Amino acid sequence: MATQERAVRTRNTLIESAAELFDRDGYDVATLSTISARAGVSSGALHFHFTSKATLADAVGQAAALRLELITRQEAGGALQMLIDATHALVWHLNHDVVLRAGFGLNDRLEHVRDGAGLRAKWQAWVEHAFVRADREGALAPGPLARDAATAVVAFTSGLGILGRQDAWWRSHAPLTRFWRLLLPALAESSCLDALVASGTKSLTPAAP
Numbered sequence: 001m002a003t004q005e006r007a008v009r010t011r012n013t014l015i016e017s018a019a020e021l022f023d024r025d026g027y028d029v030a031t032l033s034t035i036s037a038r039a040g041v042s043s044g045a046l047h048f049h050f051t052s053k054a055t056l057a058d059a060v061g062q063a064a065a066l067r068l069e070l071i072t073r074q075e076a077g078g079a080l081q082m083l084i085d086a087t088h089a090l091v092w093h094l095n096h097d098v099v100l101r102a103g104f105g106l107n108d109r110l111e112h113v114r115d116g117a118g119l120r121a122k123w124q125a126w127v128e129h130a131f132v133r134a135d136r137e138g139a140l141a142p143g144p145l146a147r148d149a150a151t152a153v154v155a156f157t158s159g160l161g162i163l164g165r166q167d168a169w170w171r172s173h174a175p176l177t178r179f180w181r182l183l184l185p186a187l188a189e190s191s192c193l194d195a196l197v198a199s200g201t202k203s204l205t206p207a208a209p
Contacts, residue, residue, distance in 0.1 A: 007049075010039075010041055010045060010049065011049045011059075013039045013040070013041060014035065014036070014039050014041060014046055014049060014050065014056065014059075015056070015059050015060055015063050015099065016039070016098070016099065017035050017036075017038040017039035017041075018030065018035045018056050018057070018059075018060050018102075019060050019063075019064075019098045019099040019101075019102035019103075020038065020098050020102075021034060021035055021038060022057065022060065022102045022105060022106060023098050023101050023102040023105055027053075027057060027105075027106060030053070031053075032046060032047075032050075032052075032053055032056070035056070057106055060099060060102050060103060060106060061103050061106055061107075061119065063099050063103070064099050064100045064102065064103020064104070064106075064119055065103065065118070065119055065122065067093065067097060067099060067100045067103070068090075068100065068103075068119060068122060068123060069122075071086055071089045071090055071093060072086055072123075072126045074086070078134070078137060078139060078192075078195075079130050079131075079133035079134035079137055079139065080130075080134040080137075080139045080140070080188060080192065080196060081195075081196055081197065081201060082130060083127065083130040083131070083134065083153070084180055084196065084197065084198065084200060084201075085200050085201055085202050086126075086130070087153060087157055087176060087180075088173055088176060088177075088199070088200035088202070089200075089202065090123070090157055091157065091160055091161075091171055091172075091173065091176050092173070094160070094161050094164065094171055095164065095168070095171040095172075101161070103119050104119055104120065104158075104161055106119075107119045107120045120154075120158065123154060123157075124150065124154045127150045127153050127154055128147060128150040130150075131147075131149050131150050138189060138192075139188060139189055139192045140187060140188065140189060141186070141187060141188060141189050141190070149183075149187055152183065156176075156179050157176070160175060160176065173199060173200065177198050177199040177200075180196075180198035180199075181198045184196055184198060
């Protein structure tokens with residue numbers, strides 16, 4: 001059991017190390033030797049767990065997909081507020097979780113990374129589902145199509161991740177809160193609008209100015 005636990009810890013350490021270097025330097029620049037050195041793991045131990053850089057990138061993508069699933073797992077409460085909270089949680093985690101950030105970065109750069117390549121598609125599918133549910137709940141104003149609103153949300157949250165690489169302000173809650181304050185009056189049914197919190201309702205997402 002102790003050997004198995006050490007193997008799991010080593011594998012997770014390598015995934016974290018790879019995510020940090022993929023995020024900082026890019027997939028093409030990062031090498032297995034620098035990843036193993038950063039993790040404090042021998043080259044032989046790395047190859048025991050991962051046969052190539054591509055399989056290691058796959059593992060980063062899988063780990064990122066699990067993190068995204070945790071962010072989108074909540075189903076309680078109104079769908080529109082749930083969606084607002086999830087966008088804030090995503091931005092918070094993109095700022096603090098290098099594995100999730102690297103997963104989205106691999107999504108942009110590598111077609112052959114199996115789970116990473118679907119990360120943005122998973123996010124878009126969940127956002128579209130949340131809007132469909134909000135529409136069924138009567139929370140959306142007549143007119144806007146759920147798919148059109150979902151496109152705006154996915155594009156904006158993706159843009160925050162990209163802009164945040166150059167300026168951390170874009171990964172704060174301020175721009176996302178402003179986005180929701182702008183969008184909600186046109187999107188939400190008037191009787192639901194006052195109950196919606198554009199800055200998010202979870203402790204994970206502190207109120208933005």
